[in-house]
Amino acid sequence: MLALTDITLNYEGRTILDSASLSVARGEIVSLVGPSGSGKTTLLRVIAGLEQPSQGTVVIDNKLMTGIPTHKRDVGLVFQDNQLFPHLCVFDNIAYSLRVKRVSKALQIEKVNEMLSLIGMEDLARRDVGQLSGGEAKRIAVARALVADPFILLLDEPLTGLDAELRDRLLEDMGALLRARKTTVVHVTHDHNEATRLSDRVVDVRTLGQSGVQLQ
Amino acid sequence: MNQLAKSSIMLSPYKSSARWLWIAPTVFLILILAIPTTAIILRGATFEGFRDVLNNSTIKQALWFTAWQALASTALTLIVALPATFVLSRFAFTGNRALQALITVPFLLPTVVVGAAFLAVFPSQLHYTATALIIAHAYFNLTVVVRIVGARWEQLHPGIEQAARTLGASPLTVFRTVTLPLLHSALATASGVIALFAFTSYGIVRTLGGPARATIETEIYTRSVLIGDMPGALALSIVQMIVLTALLWWWAKRHRGESVSPQISVAQRAPSTRGQVALVYGIALATAAVVIAPLSALLWRSLTRTTPGATRFTLSGWRAVTSSTTLGAISTSTLFALCAMVIATVLGLMVALGVAYGSPRFVWLERISVLPLTVSAVTIGLGILITYDTAPYDFRSTWIITPLAHSLIALPLVVRIVLPVVRQIPRGLQSVASTLGATPLQTWLTVDRPLMSRAVGASAAIAFAISIGEFGATSFLTRRSSETLPVTISRLLSRPGDALRTQAYALCVIIVVISMIAIFLIDMLRPSRKAK
Numbered sequence: 109m110l111a112l113t114d115i116t117l118n119y120e121g122r123t124i125l126d127s128a129s130l131s132v133a134r135g136e137i138v139s140l141v142g143p144s145g146s147g148k149t150t151l152l153r154v155i156a157g158l159e160q161p162s163q164g165t166v167v168i169d170n171k172l173m174t175g176i177p178t179h180k181r182d183v184g185l186v187f188q189d190n191q192l193f194p195h196l197c198v199f200d201n202i203a204y205s206l207r208v209k210r211v212s213k214a215l216q217i218e219k220v221n222e223m224l225s226l227i228g229m230e231d232l233a234r235r236d237v238g239q240l241s242g243g244e245a246k247r248i249a250v251a252r253a254l255v256a257d258p259f260i261l262l263l264d265e266p267l268t269g270l271d272a273e274l275r276d277r278l279l280e281d282m283g284a285l286l287r288a289r290k291t292t293v294v295h296v297t298h299d300h301n302e303a304t305r306l307s308d309r310v311v312d313v314r315t316l317g318q319s320g321v322q323l324q
Numbered sequence: 325m326n327q328l329a330k331s332s333i334m335l336s337p338y339k340s341s342a343r344w345l346w347i348a349p350t351v352f353l354i355l356i357l358a359i360p361t362t363a364i365i366l367r368g369a370t371f372e373g374f375r376d377v378l379n380n381s382t383i384k385q386a387l388w389f390t391a392w393q394a395l396a397s398t399a400l401t402l403i404v405a406l407p408a409t410f411v412l413s414r415f416a417f418t419g420n421r422a423l424q425a426l427i428t429v430p431f432l433l434p435t436v437v438v439g440a441a442f443l444a445v446f447p448s449q450l451h452y453t454a455t456a457l458i459i460a461h462a463y464f465n466l467t468v469v470v471r472i473v474g475a476r477w478e479q480l481h482p483g484i485e486q487a488a489r490t491l492g493a494s495p496l497t498v499f500r501t502v503t504l505p506l507l508h509s510a511l512a513t514a515s516g517v518i519a520l521f522a523f524t525s526y527g528i529v530r531t532l533g534g535p536a537r538a539t540i541e542t543e544i545y546t547r548s549v550l551i552g553d554m555p556g557a558l559a560l561s562i563v564q565m566i567v568l569t570a571l572l573w574w575w576a577k578r579h580r581g582e583s584v585s586p587q588i589s590v591a592q593r594a595p596s597t598r599g600q601v602a603l604v605y606g607i608a609l610a611t612a613a614v615v616i617a618p619l620s621a622l623l624w625r626s627l628t629r630t631t632p633g634a635t636r637f638t639l640s641g642w643r644a645v646t647s648s649t650t651l652g653a654i655s656t657s658t659l660f661a662l663c664a665m666v667i668a669t670v671l672g673l674m675v676a677l678g679v680a681y682g683s684p685r686f687v688w689l690e691r692i693s694v695l696p697l698t699v700s701a702v703t704i705g706l707g708i709l710i711t712y713d714t715a716p717y718d719f720r721s722t723w724i725i726t727p728l729a730h731s732l733i734a735l736p737l738v739v740r741i742v743l744p745v746v747r748q749i750p751r752g753l754q755s756v757a758s759t760l761g762a763t764p765l766q767t768w769l770t771v772d773r774p775l776m777s778r779a780v781g782a783s784a785a786i787a788f789a790i791s792i793g794e795f796g797a798t799s800f801l802t803r804r805s806s807e808t809l810p811v812t813i814s815r816l817l818s819r820p821g822d823a824l825r826t827q828a829y830a831l832c833v834i835i836v837v838i839s840m841i842a843i844f845l846i847d848m849l850r851p852s853r854k855a856k
Contacts, residue, residue: 158755178755179764185759189752195774204762208761208766
């Protein structure tokens with residue numbers, strides 16, 4: 109499971125997160141909602157270790173994460189703007205985490221092909237990522253984060269900027285995929301409808317900080 | 325949301341290792357730049373020294389000549405380059421890119437070779453004249469106008485000029501009242517760069533100006549090395565440093581806060597009317613001929629010997645190339661260039677990564693890395709000569725001192741090429757890599773390295789080309805036992821005799837071929853999948 113306790117993050121006298129606490133059970137999909145600027149993305153980045161909280165603790169799988177760098181945290185983060193590696197093809201983007209973890213070539217091929225068929229993009233393996241449509245790029249970004257089976261998947265506004273029809277379809281596909289793999293997910297969005305459709309529990313990020321109140 | 329706040333508290337995977345990257349470049353700059361220039365200032369800045377210098381008629385003449393030839397060179401470069409700039413930036417035609425590449429070649433040539441090429445192409449009446457010198461400077465600097473002014477000209481919408489035409493202006497009036505004012509700033513920038521190059525020109529002046537045409541740079545050499553007037557040489561170096569610093573200060577002030585505007589180039593159109601076709605191809609062919617002529621003259625003169633009344637074909641120049649002295653110069657130059665390439669690229673990379681990833685406070689590192697631009701190559705050579713010539717610091721006699729001086733000259737360019745590319749690598753990619761389990765080293769190797777390899781390759785090629793042609797600092801530091809190609813060429817050209825000259829021309833051809841091969845090889849070596 110994931111437990112955030114009293115996470116506070118100040119920057120230049122401004123409080124971005126004020127003693128936020130949250131716990132997520134294994135296999136649970138939680139959506140954090142709230143207007144822009146409310147600290148949702150920052151909270152995801154704190155979980156991933158991309159940002160250092162001024163105080164508070166992050167516990168993942170019963171291990172205290174203080175001082176543990178991002179690459180040792182076993183989290184997957186899907187960025188709002190995908191951040192696909194422009195110098196690698198679709199296959200190599202998805203294989204990236206397997207490659208840096210020195211997984212054997214044969215297993216890399218097997219796992220990446222499995223992901224590609226799960227997202228229905230077997231034909232695009234060697235495609236240049238610059239030639240992908242918005243929906244395709246998003247699927248690749250999710251596949252890349254999931255391929256090494258991270259303990260927690262973090263989704264940062266995953267459907268922002270896509271047209272309504274595509275959002276609907278991706279929402280269905282992603283929900284099915286995550287549930288089938290029993291992935292633990294923290295999902296950030298400003299769209300309530302998206303949150304209720306994808307997740308088991310919806311939490312307003314502004315209520316995380318109400319002192320001492322543990323939200324359920 | 326608060327992007328600024330985020331980036332400032334964001335944890336870069338490289339922060340802890342990048343913290344130490346400032347040390348090696350700083351030590352290098354202190355040893356090779358700061359200490360030698362300080363030595364020049366401490367030993368040369370005396371009242372008597374300046375009084376003598378300013379009262380010396382030879383020196384006064386050199387100062388005057390340096391200034392007016394720089395202005396004349398700038399004017400001639402603009403006159404020759406503007407027609408080519410116009411057709412290259414305005415018209416799409418077969419050979420456009422090839423012509424752009426061709427115009428870049430003179431700028432990459434060693435200055436001694438440019439001087440030699442004009443000795444080869446001009447009749448002997450023009451040798452050692454101001455005219456020859458100014459023409460050679462214009463030849464060398466063509467690309468400066470084409471690049472700087474061309475970039476602006478491409479962005480001018482043709483509609484503006486068409487509007488002026490409909491309002492009754494003739495083509496010439498349009499150029500004078502609309503185009504020229506809009507190009508004004510780019511023209512001023514290009515002129516500044518050319519004037520700076522012409523002002524500090526040394527290799528071209530030494531080969532083509534002869535003893536009669538002294539500039540500040542050659543006068544520093546003559547006084548310190550040939551006639552042993554060290555106080556005069558030091559005082560002149562200080563004058564040169566003051567002028568250069570003032571020019572670069574003016575330059576930095578002009579461009580402060582100016583960001584590189586995105587290259588929105590208006591679609592070039594193919595020449596449509598018969599007149600346009602004639603104009604475009606006429607100018608393009610004439611420019612190509614101007615660029616090629618001195619180089620082919622070099623090749624031709626390396627294969628022929630002119631005796632009164634006849635020109636005959638000979639391989640004697642090329643046969644002399646295989647003598648042990650010239651073979652030694654070729655291997656020395658190649659070795660020096662490889663060393664300088666490695667040193668300048670590694671140090672430049674350290675500066676770029678330190679500035680980009682170390683800490684926002686490291687901006688000073690970027691600033692000091694461009695300082696070598698404020699000192700001319702001759703001053704760098706002189707400074708090293710007077711600083712490291714006594715025990716226990718007698719490094720002047722070690723061979724590595726020359727490649728170190730070359731690295732210093734190449735360093736600002738390496739930083740200028742690599743740093744913007746490092747800055748453009750999206751930080752998000754590094755975050756993704758670390759969430760996917762990559763260690764900082766793996767992240768650098770799999771994300772940053774491939775995205776910056778093209779820029780690093782280009783800067784390495786330029787460092788190699790600078791080193792193999794470098795003449796200013798080298799002429800102070802070279803020893804007969806480890807002479808470089810440009811020094812050998814200059815020595816052969818300064819002696820009477822057609823045989824030696826033929827040999828010098830053959831060596832020029834070799835140095836051109838080596839630089840072009842290096843640039844080509846480094847271009848080939850870089851990975852095929854590259855950053856967009």
